[in-house]
Amino acid sequence: MSTRLEHNVDATRYEIYLDETLAGYADYAERTEGEKKVRDIQHTLTFPEFRGRGVAAQVVEYALNNARAEGFSIIPTCWYVEKYIGEHPEYADLVG
Numbered sequence: 001m002s003t004r005l006e007h008n009v010d011a012t013r014y015e016i017y018l019d020e021t022l023a024g025y026a027d028y029a030e031r032t033e034g035e036k037k038v039r040d041i042q043h044t045l046t047f048p049e050f051r052g053r054g055v056a057a058q059v060v061e062y063a064l065n066n067a068r069a070e071g072f073s074i075i076p077t078c079w080y081v082e083k084y085i086g087e088h089p090e091y092a093d094l095v096g
Helices: 055-069 079-087 089-094
Strands: 003-008 013-018 021-033 036-046 072-075
Touching: 003 055, 013 055, 021 055, 036 055, 036 079, 055 072, 055 079, 055 089, 072 089, 079 089
Parallel strands: 036 072
Antiparallel strands: 003 013, 013 021, 021 036
């Protein structure tokens, strides 16, 4: 099974495809607070037929790595993103 991760800028979300089928996504809102660029990850969704395969973890990891690379801080409004960061302290510095 092939996996593809994409940052869909126009839809303000990160997407994950399994065998070219959209399996889930994490959407966000973007803003600037003073000099700081912020992405508020608001919602993570895995479609029912893809649950239990680590889809959400993969898309959240991709989103966090992309935000870091682009110089954004993160607000983990989504409970799953907050939980993921809590379990992966290497991303704690992004919260702010």
